Amino acid sequence: MAEAATARRSRLTPAREAELYGAVLDLLREVGYDTLTMDAVAARTHSSKATLYRQWGGKAELVAKAIRHYKPGGLADVDTGSLREDLHALVAREDDCVMAQNAALMRGLAMAMHTNPDLLRAFKELIVEPEMNEFHRVLRRAVDRGEVRADNPALGYVVHMMLGAFTTRWLIDDLPPTNAFLTSYIDAVMLPALGVSTG
Amino acid sequence: MAEAATARRSRLTPAREAELYGAVLDLLREVGYDTLTMDAVAARTHSSKATLYRQWGGKAELVAKAIRHYKPGGLADVDTGSLREDLHALVAREDDCVMAQNAALMRGLAMAMHTNPDLLRAFKELIVEPEMNEFHRVLRRAVDRGEVRADNPALGYVVHMMLGAFTTRWLIDDLPPTNAFLTSYIDAVMLPALGVSTG
Structure with a gap:
């Protein structure tokens, strides 16, 4: 089980994973969740659908992970006194x-x-x-x-x-x-x- | 052309049309536009898909007409003085x-x-x-x-x-x-x- 998980994770580098999540977010903005297909993600990222399913199981999991990967930029505390x-x-x-x-x-x-x-x-x-x-x-x-x-x-x-x-x-x-x-x-x-x- | 339009309109009574538009709005609320299918409208309203396409041409037209049919209730003017x-x-x-x-x-x-x-x-x-x-x-x-x-x-x-x-x-x-x-x-x-x- 642990071995299988490692094998699954090792398929993609962090940079490649970030690129993939970015493409998923772009597609969500363009067509919305309901119209988003694994085919479109595969085409946009030049991956195979088999890889996507092996890595994430399905669309809901892939989209949730893409959102989780996204971090709102620059949350440094703001305190100007007014x-x-x-x-x-x-x-x-x-x-x-x-x-x-x-x-x-x-x-x-x-x-x-x-x-x-x-x-x-x-x-x-x-x-x-x-x-x-x-x-x-x-x-x-x-x-x-x-x-x-x-x-x-x-x-x-x-x-x-x-x-x-x-x-x-x-x-x-x-x-x-x-x-x-x-x-x-x-x-x-x-x-x-x-x-x-x-x- | 005028005859064809009359023939198309005469297929549904106003009551039946209202019922159909109501079902379209219900489906929009439940599943959203992108997931809405003519099959689902046909099933929900016990119509044939052929009738729906003959009458409205397609999903976009049917949905726009259903929205047009909808009237926000009770727009009587409000004027209480405050x-x-x-x-x-x-x-x-x-x-x-x-x-x-x-x-x-x-x-x-x-x-x-x-x-x-x-x-x-x-x-x-x-x-x-x-x-x-x-x-x-x-x-x-x-x-x-x-x-x-x-x-x-x-x-x-x-x-x-x-x-x-x-x-x-x-x-x-x-x-x-x-x-x-x-x-x-x-x-x-x-x-x-x-x-x-x-x-």
Whole structure:
């Protein structure tokens, strides 16, 4: 059993594995989970389907591993001493291109996450939660500094505000979410809702 | 040509057509656009696939027509004289069951709308826009009454706030959007962002 696992793992180098996971994420953004086939992954990565099945067992496992492999970039702690500057800095860590890619990934997985609990868990644990924990740390410090009242009811909706603007932008404006859009939304909506003056 | 169109239309009664569109929307909520097949529609509605293709031509046309057939219920104008009461009343027009169904429909169409412009247009024109025009009418009256300043920057983000909370609830809280949730979100986020006191 241990030998078999080693044999399976040894088939691919880490670089090759990363390349493969990258191709899976690209395909998810382009066609979505339901339309993604092992044939398409094999063609895109010049692998054999037999290799893919031997290594990952199937599509659900391959996609979950690809998401797990993905790490949101640059989670270094942000602490400027002002909530407004902190929120702007958090948004600015991802360039517009990465933001559009993440929005496409959410879209590609939206339906499948409802029918596949493993996929939902992987996506929440590895993409949504690390990002949102950052927002919560920044807000906790704003409360500690007295910038936001601890009983402000908007504190319970910060993730809905932020992720909501991120995911609805394309439907409402026919545009991807960008730094400029989210920065303006933070100033117009999030800070006033949290009782922080932006003027 | 006119005769052929009449012959095609005469195959189904309006009641039967409504039943068929209802089944298409149910399937969209359950499995999403990409996984939806004409076979599944035929099985669910006890029709022959030949009839479906003769009547609608294909999946994209059938789904667009089913969305067009759908009318958001009760768009009677809301005007209570207070923005808070108006927003609460708008949200209360749909019961929790209908709201969960609409959220599921958005999910089922999210990916397909990106690759199919006709589907996106049908969904925006027939589901998103009528709903959002109502919000804009209510906000315009609040500005006219002097309840909201005409230059409040959050006015440009009302749809992002509302639709964002609606669509992200399941991902963040593992729960569908409900009346209670949206009413609380209006009070905690939307009214403070618009500079309206809720106390």
